[in-house]
Amino acid sequence: MPDKVLVYSRFPKAQMVRFGERFELMDAAGKRPNEVFSAEQLSGIRAVLTAGGTPFSAETMDLMPNLGTIVCYGTGYDGVDLAAAAKRGIAVGHSPGANAASVADIAVTLMLATTRRLLAIDSYVRDGSWAGAKPSPMMRPQAGMLGRKVGVYGMGEIGRKIAARVAAFETDVGYFSRSKHDMPYQYFPTLEALAEWCSVLMVAVRAGADTTHAVDAGILKKLGKDGFVVNIARGSVIDEPALVAALTDGTIAGAGLDVFAREPHAPDALTALPNVVLSPHLGGHTLESHVAMQDCVIANFEAYFAGKPLPYEVRGG
Amino acid sequence: MPDKVLVYSRFPKAQMVRFGERFELMDAAGKRPNEVFSAEQLSGIRAVLTAGGTPFSAETMDLMPNLGTIVCYGTGYDGVDLAAAAKRGIAVGHSPGANAASVADIAVTLMLATTRRLLAIDSYVRDGSWAGAKPSPMMRPQAGMLGRKVGVYGMGEIGRKIAARVAAFETDVGYFSRSKHDMPYQYFPTLEALAEWCSVLMVAVRAGADTTHAVDAGILKKLGKDGFVVNIARGSVIDEPALVAALTDGTIAGAGLDVFAREPHAPDALTALPNVVLSPHLGGHTLESHVAMQDCVIANFEAYFAGKPLPYEVRGG
Numbered sequence: 001m002p003d004k005v006l007v008y009s010r011f012p013k014a015q016m017v018r019f020g021e022r023f024e025l026m027d028a029a030g031k032r033p034n035e036v037f038s039a040e041q042l043s044g045i046r047a048v049l050t051a052g053g054t055p056f057s058a059e060t061m062d063l064m065p066n067l068g069t070i071v072c073y074g075t076g077y078d079g080v081d082l083a084a085a086a087k088r089g090i091a092v093g094h095s096p097g098a099n100a101a102s103v104a105d106i107a108v109t110l111m112l113a114t115t116r117r118l119l120a121i122d123s124y125v126r127d128g129s130w131a132g133a134k135p136s137p138m139m140r141p142q143a144g145m146l147g148r149k150v151g152v153y154g155m156g157e158i159g160r161k162i163a164a165r166v167a168a169f170e171t172d173v174g175y176f177s178r179s180k181h182d183m184p185y186q187y188f189p190t191l192e193a194l195a196e197w198c199s200v201l202m203v204a205v206r207a208g209a210d211t212t213h214a215v216d217a218g219i220l221k222k223l224g225k226d227g228f229v230v231n232i233a234r235g236s237v238i239d240e241p242a243l244v245a246a247l248t249d250g251t252i253a254g255a256g257l258d259v260f261a262r263e264p265h266a267p268d269a270l271t272a273l274p275n276v277v278l279s280p281h282l283g284g285h286t287l288e289s290h291v292a293m294q295d296c297v298i299a300n301f302e303a304y305f306a307g308k309p310l311p312y313e314v315r316g317g
Numbered sequence: 318m319p320d321k322v323l324v325y326s327r328f329p330k331a332q333m334v335r336f337g338e339r340f341e342l343m344d345a346a347g348k349r350p351n352e353v354f355s356a357e358q359l360s361g362i363r364a365v366l367t368a369g370g371t372p373f374s375a376e377t378m379d380l381m382p383n384l385g386t387i388v389c390y391g392t393g394y395d396g397v398d399l400a401a402a403a404k405r406g407i408a409v410g411h412s413p414g415a416n417a418a419s420v421a422d423i424a425v426t427l428m429l430a431t432t433r434r435l436l437a438i439d440s441y442v443r444d445g446s447w448a449g450a451k452p453s454p455m456m457r458p459q460a461g462m463l464g465r466k467v468g469v470y471g472m473g474e475i476g477r478k479i480a481a482r483v484a485a486f487e488t489d490v491g492y493f494s495r496s497k498h499d500m501p502y503q504y505f506p507t508l509e510a511l512a513e514w515c516s517v518l519m520v521a522v523r524a525g526a527d528t529t530h531a532v533d534a535g536i537l538k539k540l541g542k543d544g545f546v547v548n549i550a551r552g553s554v555i556d557e558p559a560l561v562a563a564l565t566d567g568t569i570a571g572a573g574l575d576v577f578a579r580e581p582h583a584p585d586a587l588t589a590l591p592n593v594v595l596s597p598h599l600g601g602h603t604l605e606s607h608v609a610m611q612d613c614v615i616a617n618f619e620a621y622f623a624g625k626p627l628p629y630e631v632r633g634g
Contacts, residue, residue, distance in 0.1 A: 012456070012457075014457070101461065101462065101463040101486075101487055102461045102462075102463065105429065105433070105461055105462050105463075105486060106433060108429065108486075109426075109429035109430060109433055109435060112422065112425065112426040112429065112430075113426060113429075113430060113435055116422070116423060116426055116599075118426060118430055118435070118594065118596070119436065119439060121595075121596050121597055121599055122436060122594055122595050122596065124597055125583050125588060125595040125596065125597050126583075126588040126595060128588075130581045130583070130597040131581050131582045131583070133581065139329070139597070139599070139602075140331070141602045141603050141604050141606075141607050142602075142603055142604065143603060143604050143605065144418065144419045144422055144603030144604070144605055144606065145418065145419075145422050146418040146419065146422075146603070146605050146606075147605065164485055165485045165486060167485070168481055168482045168484070168485030169418075169422060169425075169482060170418055264447045264448050264450065265448045266442050266443075266447070266448070271442060271443040271445075277435065277439055278438075278439050278442040278443060279435070279438050279439065279442065280438055280441055280442050280447040280456070282433075282438055282456070285456075285458045285459075286458050286459055286460060286461030286463070287458050287459065287460050287461070288460065288461055288463050288464065289458075289461065289463075290458050
């Protein structure tokens with residue numbers, strides 16, 4: 001009989017196919033597990049699959065007294081109460097770096113699309129304004145990438161890949177992270193100093209209590225009226241109302257966002273703005289990154305059920 | 318008295334400011350010069366400023382019997398009848414490479430935006446479909462850049478910069494150009510072979526009689542149903558009706574276009590398509606590239622009026 005895995009978050013069916021071939025999936029589909037399964041069924045659960053951003057509390061863990069592992073699909077694990085898991089001897093796994101290239105790609109896509117105002121210029125062609133030689137501020141030349149100062153906040157796997165891509169555009173790359181790395185980019189000791197220096201801030205830091213609202217009104221003001229912010233990390237890292245205000249009153253020039261404070265909701269004040277490019281948390285969502293993430297998930301579950309340590313365990317959990 | 322320069326194409330005023338400080342500008346603003354100026358005025362013209370894509374025929378040259386130089390604003394000079402200019406001893410100048418970084422940037426912007434379907438996913442967030450969990454093929458994972466085969470057609474200054482940027486996305490870069498270069502990318506001896514191999518074709522070749530409609534129905538078919546084409550060169554390089562047909566019937570997956578066959582017109586059949594990203598020939602249109610192009614224009618005119626060879630002369634003209 002195949003080992004049982006409770007699927008805690010709501011996932012597209014296509015992403016579950018390979019797991020279904022190996023394990024018996026019990027799909028809670030985003031509901032509280034005790035609303036879907038009996039206490040007896042839940043006591044038989046030793047392994048859970050979740051999305052890293054979905055809240056997974058101590059109370060939820062206690063619904064499954066025999067739970068031994070929580071495996072996150074993707075690199076993030078910010079929804080999981082790591083202290084509670086550690087206290088209960090639950091190993092937390094994830095897919096480190098499996099989607100880093102895809103996420104870095106969407107970061108650069110958002111950077112280029114916002115700084116070159118891609119949505120507006122596409123509309124200018126589509127609605128006939130170009131053919132009609134309609135005067136438009138959209139046709140005024142903008143600062144491009146050459147020599148532009150781009151700041152990367154966070155130098156994990158994704159931050160590194162963002163930096164490497166951005167540098168290929170003949171830009172000047174700087175970064176802030178907890179520690180200085182051996183890399184050919186200028187290090188800034190604080191986020192404030194990085195924001196003061198750069199004109200595009202790429203947010204690639206891991207979400208957590210220490211980074212919640214790290215990008216606030218003060219940081220946005222330092223970025224300045226020609227500045228852009230791109231966030232592919234988590235919505236929690238940016239003070240979203242402060243960002244909306246800064247975009248509305250011209251404190252900064254624009255933003256590219258793959259993540260939001262209350263997904264899947266993006267505030268109306270944000271979706272109404274012309275100077276943003278929005279993506280529904282699709283950063284890591286490519287065919288090749290899903291294969292890589294699924295490889296990590298399967299390796300974690302197979303190791304667990306074989307009584308071995310998780311190959312992709314969250315460190316410090 | 319400042320030297321006179323006839324402005325042949327229609328340019329935005331902001332682009333003429335630096336020239337107006339140095340030369341007496343006679344603005345034909347896109348009209349036939351003999352409709353705007355008298356034969357006597359035209360006989361006093363020794364220098365013309367034009368946009369490289371604007372047709373500039375032998376007949377037009379003959380309207381200005383003392384014409385000694387035609388300076389193109391930008392890198393292209395495909396509108397100028399080079400043979401006719403050579404026959405009349407008219408030196409043709411341009412701005413080689415001045416906008417190469419900006420054009421390469423828009424090429425990559427279009428590549429990323431089309432392959433990641435940026436317009437559609439932005440709409441999916443803005444119109445509330447994401448918040449409503451509305452099922453959409455847009456949410457299915459797509460192939461990303463990692464390991465993708467990207468073909469560059471043309472290895473001039475812009476092609477090289479495109480290749481360098483694209484390679485930073487962990488892709489596999491190949492190219493076709495008249496000759497093999499010493500570079501770390503796979504060389505293909507024909508455009509057919511490149512199109513057969515790659516899934517994104519970046520068109521960066523110089524326009525001319527030999528490249529007109531080089532990308533035709535046959536090349537698009539070789540690119541295939543998961544293939545994309547990006548054109549930042551000239552509209553003439555692609556058979557536009559064949560491209561529209563290929564995009565409409567699924568022969569290829571999508572296209573990113575900064576240039577069109579009959580600018581500033583983009584065919585309705587093209588602007589109605591969801592699988593294209595369109596830009597109104599803004600590739601080279603950044604603040605820094607305009608400064609660099611203007612530097613070249615000024616250097617060309619100043620050399621000419623001083624009786625010296627143009628520092629940025631079109632070779633083989």
